[in-house]
Amino acid sequence: MDSKIFNLKAKLEVYKAMTNGANFADCPVRDVIQGISGKWSSLLVMALAEKPYRFGELRRLVPDISQRMLTQTLHELQRDGYVHREVFPTKPPSVEYSLTDLGRSMFLPLQQLIQWAELNHDAVRDARAAFDANQG
Amino acid sequence: MDSKIFNLKAKLEVYKAMTNGANFADCPVRDVIQGISGKWSSLLVMALAEKPYRFGELRRLVPDISQRMLTQTLHELQRDGYVHREVFPTKPPSVEYSLTDLGRSMFLPLQQLIQWAELNHDAVRDARAAFDANQG
DNA sequence: TAGTGCTGGTCTCTTTTTGAGACCATCACT
DNA sequence: AGTGATGGTCTCAAAAAGAGACCAGCACTA
Numbered sequence A, B: 001m002d003s004k005i006f007n008l009k010a011k012l013e014v015y016k017a018m019t020n021g022a023n024f025a026d027c028p029v030r031d032v033i034q035g036i037s038g039k040w041s042s043l044l045v046m047a048l049a050e051k052p053y054r055f056g057e058l059r060r061l062v063p064d065i066s067q068r069m070l071t072q073t074l075h076e077l078q079r080d081g082y083v084h085r086e087v088f089p090t091k092p093p094s095v096e097y098s099l100t101d102l103g104r105s106m107f108l109p110l111q112q113l114i115q116w117a118e119l120n121h122d123a124v125r126d127a128r129a130a131f132d133a134n135q136g
Numbered sequence C: 001t002a003g004t005g006c007t008g009g010t011c012t013c014t015t016t017t018t019g020a021g022a023c024c025a026t027c028a029c030t
Numbered sequence D: 001a002g003t004g005a006t007g008g009t010c011t012c013a014a015a016a017a018g019a020g021a022c023c024a025g026c027a028c029t030a
Helices: A008-018 A028-036 A041-050 A055-061 A067-079 A101-135 B008-018 B028-036 B041-050 B055-061 B067-079 B101-135
Strands: A083-088 A094-099 B083-088 B094-099
Touching: A028 A041, A028 B041, A028 B101, A041 A055, A041 A067, A041 A083, A041 A094, A041 A101, A041 B028, A055 A067, A055 A094, A067 A083, A067 B101, A094 A101, A101 B028, A101 B067, A101 B101, B028 B041, B041 B055, B041 B067, B041 B083, B041 B094, B041 B101, B055 B067, B055 B094, B067 B083, B094 B101
Parallel strands: none
Antiparallel strands: A083 A094, B083 B094
């Protein structure tokens, strides 16, 4: 991974635009954001924000995710500290996934974005329709 | 695109977890979220939130984006109504990209998430290190 | 006792998405 | 006449994602 994600000018400009004063020495923001902006990540965090779920439950909850991507995304979320994975010695063994404190903390701002999406999806849909109409 | 993104149970549960009362008939939230959760989308919105930029400026601002993905991502952001594209008849013609009102509106909650990332990247980095250490 | 199902995965193969880099036309400046 | 800047597109290779087979262990059933 390259830490020189922005050049100096970019650093300063985005810094100004975003933080109004926090430390921005290297640019880890993008790294963190990309960890939660995968195709399935936010969706799974959203689901787990309600309550813990087992692997199979999540698979049924999000019917169009492949088992492969479910495993992989949960693994990444666990690695980044958002999700806790616990195996119960039932037969067959069951695995429960839940949000950690960090995950719940991250969900708060994520939820804001989700709410925005909910309130503005009509505007986005209209914009798309208008754009597609103009492009033919 | 399939509108049956969640099954009924999922709909109700995520609905409860998220909205505390808004309408959730079909599930456009995911569609909107995925439009802004691409690898480069939020980064470009972040940049344009500060001020309008021209194509080449953006390319220099985000040095590790390919010209191909810059074109494509800006096109998608424009289609979804977040970004306005304006061509100026200079020689050679220059193209300026700027946020629309919708884009600025979306940036508000996005900024919350960015701020969270800024405040918590240490925790995420530590979680990753701990996870990787345990996995060997 | 043999068959079936459920658990949470992994492995392989194919398709889609992305990245790297060449190429393009036009005009200004040297 | 050559060089550079503009904002792209096109092609080809690499990476990521989707589809689906497979697996072990145990419970239940016929």
